Amino acid sequence: MSRLPHRGTVPPVPAAELTARSADGARIHVELHGPEDAPAVVLAHGWTCNTRFWDAQIRDLAADHRVIAYDQRGHGLSPEPGPGGYSTDALADDLEAVLAATLAPGRKAVLAGHSMGGMTVMAAAGRPGLREHAAAVLLCSTGATRLTAEALVLPLRAGALRTRLTTAVLGAKAPLGPVTPVSRKILKYATMGRGSAPDRVDACARIVHACPRRARVAWGHVLAELDLAAGVRALRVPTAVIAGTDDRLTPPAHARAIADALPVGLGLTELTGMGHMTPVEAPEAVSAKIRELVTRYAATGAGATAEKEDVA
Numbered sequence: 551m552s553r554l555p556h557r558g559t560v561p562p563v564p565a566a567e568l569t570a571r572s573a574d575g576a577r578i579h580v581e582l583h584g585p586e587d588a589p590a591v592v593l594a595h596g597w598t599c600n601t602r603f604w605d606a607q608i609r610d611l612a613a614d615h616r617v618i619a620y621d622q623r624g625h626g627l628s629p630e631p632g633p634g635g636y637s638t639d640a641l642a643d644d645l646e647a648v649l650a651a652t653l654a655p656g657r658k659a660v661l662a663g664h665s666m667g668g669m670t671v672m673a674a675a676g677r678p679g680l681r682e683h684a685a686a687v688l689l690c691s692t693g694a695t696r697l698t699a700e701a702l703v704l705p706l707r708a709g710a711l712r713t714r715l716t717t718a719v720l721g722a723k724a725p726l727g728p729v730t731p732v733s734r735k736i737l738k739y740a741t742m743g744r745g746s747a748p749d750r751v752d753a754c755a756r757i758v759h760a761c762p763r764r765a766r767v768a769w770g771h772v773l774a775e776l777d778l779a780a781g782v783r784a785l786r787v788p789t790a791v792i793a794g795t796d797d798r799l800t801p802p803a804h805a806r807a808i809a810d811a812l813p814v815g816l817g818l819t820e821l822t823g824m825g826h827m828t829p830v831e832a833p834e835a836v837s838a839k840i841r842e843l844v845t846r847y848a849a850t851g852a853g854a855t856a857e858k859e860d861v862a
Contacts, residue, residue, distance in 0.1 A: 559753075562608045570620070570651035573643040576635060579627035580620040580648055584612035589660075589844045590653060592683075593619040594645060596665025596691075597769050598761040600626030603664065603754075606833030611840060618652045618659070620644075622666065624765030636768040638673040638778065645670050646679035658685035660843045662836075664829050665800065666769065668692030672781035680787075685848035686816075687789040688839055691797055691828045693804030694778040694811075702798040703740050720770035725763055729755045742825035743796045750830050782811045788847055790816040790839055794824030794831065816843075 564581040572578055581601055591611055595603045601619040611617050621628035623635065623644055631640065645661075653659060661684050663671040668689040674680045693700070698716040699708070706712040726733065729752070737758060738744075738751045789812050793805035802820055809818040819839065821832050829836045 559605070561602055561605055562612065568651060570644070570647040572623070572640070572647045574631065574635060574640065576623050576631045576640070576644065577629055578620055578623060578644050578647060580618065580652060582652065583608050583617040583619070584615050586616060588614055588616045589848050590616040590618060590657065591840055591844065592645075592649065592652075592659050592661045593617065594661070594663040594667030594670045595619075595622060595625070596663075596667050597773060598625070598758045598766050599664070600757060600760070602626075602757055603827075604829060607662075607829060607837050607840065610833070610837040615844065616659075618648065620648045622670070624769065625761055630762060630765050636765075636772050638669065638772065638776070641666070641670040642674035642677055645674045646677050649679045649683045653683050655682070657683065658848050659683055660686050660688065660840060660848050662688040662690065662840055663692065664690040665692050665826065666773065669694070669773075669776065669778055672778040672785060675781040675784035675786075684787045686843040686846070687785065687787055688792065688836075688843060689789060689805075689808060690792045690836060691794060691800055691805075691826050692808070693776070693800040694782050694808055695776055697776050697800065697804075698774050700801055700803060702801055717774045720774050721767055722770070723763065723767050726759045726761075726766075729759050733759070738825075739798075740826075741799060742827050742831055743794060743823045745823050746825065746827075746831050750827075754827050754830055779811070782808050783813065786813045788814045788816050788843070790843060791818045792821065792828055792836060792839060793818065794821045794826060794828050796823055797826045797828075799826040 564583050566582040568580050570578040593604045600621050604619050624630040699713045701716050734755045737755045791805050791809045793802045824831045
C-alpha cells in the first residue's frame with residue numbers, strides 16, 4: 551500500500567512500529583517515536599492522509615515526548631477493511647485498540663486529531679478506552695455534523711444544490727492520478743490557505759494522492775452522513791480547538807459550534823489565513839498547543855508503554 555514521503559525530506563524514523571488489532575480484526579499500523587517513559591501524545595490523522603501528515607509535530611515533540619501516530623484504516627500502511635468496515639464506530643474501535651496496544655493501563659496521553667482524526671476522538675468520546683487514557687484533547691480543523699451543507703469548497707450559494715454537489719465530490723470515484731501543477735492548485739484551493747508555502751502544498755498533495763481510491767470514496771460517504779454532535783457533548787476531558795480562518799472543508803463555524811458545546815472546553819484558537827491542513831500549514835502553532843496541553847494535563851505519571859504487537 552503506497553505511502554509517499556515528503557519530497558526532499560526524510561520522514562522521522564520511529565523507535566518502534568507495531569500493529570494494533572481492532573474490534574473487527576482490522577490491522578492498524580502504529581509508529582512509536584521518542585523516549586518510552588516521556589509524556590505521551592497520540593496523533594490521529596484525517597481523511598486521505600497518513601502518519602506522514604504529522605511529520606512536523608513528530609520531529610518537534612519526539613525529543614521529549616512519546617509520540618504515537620497511526621494510520622487510519624484504509625490509509626497508509628493500515629489495510630483497507632472488509633465490507634461494512636467503514637463507520638465512525640470503526641474509527642472509535644481503532645483508536646481504542648491503538649490506546650490499548652501502546653499505553654499501559656491507566657497511563658494518560660494528550661490526543662490530537664485532525665479532521666477525520668478529530669471526528670475519531672469525538673466518536674470514541676464515551677468509550678472506556680478514551681476515558682482511561684485521555685488526559686486532554688486537541689481537535690484540529692474538524693466538524694461534528696452538517697459537513698456537506700456547510701463546506702465552502704464549491705463557490706455556490708448555500709442550499710440543496712451545493713449540498714448535493716459537495717456530497718458527490720466527497721464520494722467521487724475518479725482516480726486522483728499523479729501530482730501535477732494543476733492538481734496542486736486544486737488541492738491548495740480546496741484545503742489550504744492562499745499563503746501556504748509551495749513545499750507544504752506539495753507535501754499535502756503527495757500524501758492525499760497516495761490514499762487508495764476505495765478508502766477515499768468509502769470514507770467520503772461516511773463523512774457526508776456524519777453526525778457526532780452527541781460525541782462532542784460526551785467528550786468530558788479538557789479539550790482545545792484549532793481552526794484556520796480560511797478553511798473551506800470545515801469552515802470555522804464548525805470549530806465554534808464544537809467549542810461552545812464541549813463540557814470541558816479550553817477555547818478556540820483561530821489561525822488567520824490558514825486553511826484546513828493546519829498541522830502542515832501552521833506546524834509551530836499546532837505543536838505549541840499540544841505541548842501546552844501536555845504541560846497542563848499529562849506531564850506527570852507517564853508510566854511505561856505497553857507495546858503489545860500483534861504478530862498474527
